[in-house]
Amino acid sequence: MEKTARNSAPQLHVFATVEEVLYGLADLFVALAERATAARGRFSVALSGGGSPKKLYELLASPAYRERVRWEQVYFFFGDERNVPATDPQSNFLMATQALLAPLGIAPTQVFAVHTSLPPAKAAEEYTQTITDFFGEAELRFDLVLLGLGDNSHTASLFPHTAVLHDATVGAREVFVPELDAHRITLTAPLLNLAHAVAFLVYGADKAAAVRHVLRDARDVEEFPAQLIAPSDGELHWFLDEAAAVHLTL
Numbered sequence: 001m002e003k004t005a006r007n008s009a010p011q012l013h014v015f016a017t018v019e020e021v022l023y024g025l026a027d028l029f030v031a032l033a034e035r036a037t038a039a040r041g042r043f044s045v046a047l048s049g050g051g052s053p054k055k056l057y058e059l060l061a062s063p064a065y066r067e068r069v070r071w072e073q074v075y076f077f078f079g080d081e082r083n084v085p086a087t088d089p090q091s092n093f094l095m096a097t098q099a100l101l102a103p104l105g106i107a108p109t110q111v112f113a114v115h116t117s118l119p120p121a122k123a124a125e126e127y128t129q130t131i132t133d134f135f136g137e138a139e140l141r142f143d144l145v146l147l148g149l150g151d152n153s154h155t156a157s158l159f160p161h162t163a164v165l166h167d168a169t170v171g172a173r174e175v176f177v178p179e180l181d182a183h184r185i186t187l188t189a190p191l192l193n194l195a196h197a198v199a200f201l202v203y204g205a206d207k208a209a210a211v212r213h214v215l216r217d218a219r220d221v222e223e224f225p226a227q228l229i230a231p232s233d234g235e236l237h238w239f240l241d242e243a244a245a246v247h248l249t250l
Ligand SMILES: O=C1O[C@H](COP(=O)(O)O)[C@@H](O)[C@H](O)[C@H]1O
Pocket: 048, 049, 050, 051, 052, 053, 079, 080, 081, 082, 092, 147, 148, 149, 150, 151, 154, 155, 156, 157
């Protein structure tokens, strides 16, 4: 049973169980795909990484959903990527490939990975060009950006107290994350915010404090980078289970 918040700019979709959350977001994916393909003839999606979306990707590739989307019209990008080879277990591309892209038989021409064999700054520069070339004369806006939330309130690879938080450009950037002692490549907040729709997928009690910080605390993007996400002319959805939403008053 979904409880929807009233009069809230972000649309909060809170479900009792993780399974219900996943079905809710999968249904939104189907609806947005239909809308985008009707309007623009294709559906461009920036995928999230980490652990949480794996179950969503597996659901989308399952018999319940695989016939409900015209997958040959879907184009996949990555909201962020770890600076590791595509064969590394940490790779967001590898996770998405195993859970979603390979099971659906998505053609390589529909998948735009970050080339992590390049140095991070170069990989980000090339990815910016890849995105620019994809949209060409069309509006540079993803139809859907999927995002997760770290327990430190990062999203994509917009980590607390990193310079990329203040990057006003539309594109991909490298970021050094001191707490991980590692580089990553991330789309900038201005690019993410151009999307027609953004959907966060967050579940589990360990995310409850971060959800509260991002959605209810005073604005402090240095501490809570996910507060940067506010589509300028698009929908913002948060798909949460009750454990993650426990500190919100709906
Ligand atoms: O590092 C990352 O973390 C966030 C959250 O991931 P989760 O494993 O806690 O679900 C994710 O959205 C991002 O894409 C990923 O690279």
